[in-house]
Amino acid sequence: MKPDTAAPRALRIHASIAHDLGVAIVTGVHQPGDTLPGEIECAERLNVSRSAYREAVRMLAAKGLVESRPKAGTQVSARSRWNLLDPDVLQWMFESEPSEAFVRSLFELRMIVEPAAAALAAERRTGRELSQLGHALGEMARHGLTTAEGRAADQAFHHLILEATRNEPLTTLSSSIAAAVGWTTIFKQRKRRLPRDPLPDHQVLYDAIAAGDADAARAAMAELVRRALVDTEMSLER
Amino acid sequence: MKPDTAAPRALRIHASIAHDLGVAIVTGVHQPGDTLPGEIECAERLNVSRSAYREAVRMLAAKGLVESRPKAGTQVSARSRWNLLDPDVLQWMFESEPSEAFVRSLFELRMIVEPAAAALAAERRTGRELSQLGHALGEMARHGLTTAEGRAADQAFHHLILEATRNEPLTTLSSSIAAAVGWTTIFKQRKRRLPRDPLPDHQVLYDAIAAGDADAARAAMAELVRRALVDTEMSLER
DNA sequence: CCACCATATTGTCTGAGTATAAGATGGTTC
DNA sequence: GAACCATCTTATACTCAGACAATATGGTGG
Numbered sequence: 001m002k003p004d005t006a007a008p009r010a011l012r013i014h015a016s017i018a019h020d021l022g023v024a025i026v027t028g029v030h031q032p033g034d035t036l037p038g039e040i041e042c043a044e045r046l047n048v049s050r051s052a053y054r055e056a057v058r059m060l061a062a063k064g065l066v067e068s069r070p071k072a073g074t075q076v077s078a079r080s081r082w083n084l085l086d087p088d089v090l091q092w093m094f095e096s097e098p099s100e101a102f103v104r105s106l107f108e109l110r111m112i113v114e115p116a117a118a119a120l121a122a123e124r125r126t127g128r129e130l131s132q133l134g135h136a137l138g139e140m141a142r143h144g145l146t147t148a149e150g151r152a153a154d155q156a157f158h159h160l161i162l163e164a165t166r167n168e169p170l171t172t173l174s175s176s177i178a179a180a181v182g183w184t185t186i187f188k189q190r191k192r193r194l195p196r197d198p199l200p201d202h203q204v205l206y207d208a209i210a211a212g213d214a215d216a217a218r219a220a221m222a223e224l225v226r227r228a229l230v231d232t233e234m235s236l237e238r
Numbered sequence: 239m240k241p242d243t244a245a246p247r248a249l250r251i252h253a254s255i256a257h258d259l260g261v262a263i264v265t266g267v268h269q270p271g272d273t274l275p276g277e278i279e280c281a282e283r284l285n286v287s288r289s290a291y292r293e294a295v296r297m298l299a300a301k302g303l304v305e306s307r308p309k310a311g312t313q314v315s316a317r318s319r320w321n322l323l324d325p326d327v328l329q330w331m332f333e334s335e336p337s338e339a340f341v342r343s344l345f346e347l348r349m350i351v352e353p354a355a356a357a358l359a360a361e362r363r364t365g366r367e368l369s370q371l372g373h374a375l376g377e378m379a380r381h382g383l384t385t386a387e388g389r390a391a392d393q394a395f396h397h398l399i400l401e402a403t404r405n406e407p408l409t410t411l412s413s414s415i416a417a418a419v420g421w422t423t424i425f426k427q428r429k430r431r432l433p434r435d436p437l438p439d440h441q442v443l444y445d446a447i448a449a450g451d452a453d454a455a456r457a458a459m460a461e462l463v464r465r466a467l468v469d470t471e472m473s474l475e476r
Numbered sequence: 477c478c479a480c481c482a483t484a485t486t487g488t489c490t491g492a493g494t495a496t497a498a499g500a501t502g503g504t505t506c
Numbered sequence: 507g508a509a510c511c512a513t514c515t516t517a518t519a520c521t522c523a524g525a526c527a528a529t530a531t532g533g534t535g536g
Binding site: 038039040054068069070071072073074 | 483484485486487
């Protein structure tokens with residue numbers, strides 16, 4: 001299987017600056033309301049051209065992190081203007097120990113959205129999707145969650161459920177959050193033993209979706225999210 | 239009262255190009271997978287400099303609408319990569335008659351999220367927030383939903399509820415969607431008589447939140463979202 | 477209190493050169 | 507012969523530099 005997306009080997013300069021600046025903002029190095037130094041000064045300090053720096057700032061502005069105006073300079077926006085659900089912003093938050101309050105907020109949102117998504121999927125999944133779901137479940141069982149293949153199957157499983165909801169915004173939302181949260185979890189936890197076998201819960205969820213039982217699917221997914229919260233808390237506390 | 243955000247009088251060139259290109263993409267003029275003409279050609283065609291055009295593309299890339307790579311050019315990304323919950327993207331979608339399926343998806347998501355938010359708000363609202371909520375409700379009653387003041391009070395009412403959830407990501411999500419949907423609704427409907435007085439429903443919601451009754455708040459908000467769906471459908475069908 | 481103005485800062489333009497990876501090319505292996 | 511792999515070419519985005527324009531701030535004067 002070839003990589004589905006040919007990602008650039010190294011981040012472009014503008015992207016890497018956007019990343020660094022973005023991280024600095026979400027971690028509070030630059031607080032909301034702060035005015036960044038001028039373009040010329042920043043660009044020189046980073047040893048990049050003004051255009052590269054400007055493109056980075058435009059990206060952050062597109063994500064609501066900063067606002068630029070002539071004469072006023074570039075300010076860090078109020079948190080309420082940040083696109084907290086932007087995949088990049090989420091990733092930046094999780095790159096450096098997000099506050100426990102934020103993580104809990106995110107899981108609170110997942111707890112609202114994902115069980116509802118599972119219920120929709122149970123009602124709308126096609127036969128084809130069901131069989132793909134079954135295949136992913138089988139792969140998870142074969143390889144286990146400690147292998148790359150197993151984790152890929154896990155992600156495929158959850159992604160298939162989202163697609164089965166036939167709801168694009170909901171799919172976007174859930175996969176963004178899951179990606180950011182899940183990535184750090186598996187990264188920090190790879191040595192640690194998983195506290196409990198997650199497969200039975202997945203099996204229950206699969207059965208509910210197969211049966212078209214929305215309520216059972218909702219309950220099973222709620223249990224899975226609850227487990228993910230526990231795992232994430234463990235990996236963040238240490 | 240002075241304007242809370244000093245918005246630039248006119249959109250900057252890069253922002254206006256990002257807007258136009260963004261609309262062209264979300265409306266399908268440029269389909270996912272399409273490769274845009276080169277920077278030089280596009281910039282010339284639009285009579286702008288390459289840097290302005292590039293900054294526009296960078297903004298769209300930050301929202302997941304396009305992907306640029308040397309030699310390959312700039313491609314419109316698959317819909318699954320779009321940040322459908324980005325406020326700008328949402329606004330662009332609603333600027334030109336979104337598909338009914340998309341609108342229904344959005345309301346399906348609201349129907350999942352907003353009642354849950356109301357329930358959280360009922361449990362967590364402070365006394366101060368409650369009194370502000372009461373004030374907003376009073377302003378709505380005084381001015382009615384046909385006046386600017388009344389609509390401002392309505393928005394304040396709903397925003398206060400979101401803040402009371404103490405959940406930033408959830409607040410971001412709901413206000414983005416509500417802004418995009420609400421904006422088009424009031425715009426297209428301003429001449430039309432509102433089909434039913436929305437105030438009683440707001441009153442019920444307020445009472446539930448005041449009483450700290452999560453379930454009642456959930457139900458009341460569900461009713462409000464249902465009404466909003468009807469209003470939006472009416473304004474889009476015509 | 478309002479109107480005006482100076483000026484710092486971002487915004488825009490031009491033009492040149494570099495780096496990347498796609499796609500063609502040709503060679504190698506089964 | 508066909509499929510695979512290494513190499514080269516080249517289109518394209520990427521980066522840089524420097525100049526000028528437009529904007530809105532914050533002060534100044536009426």
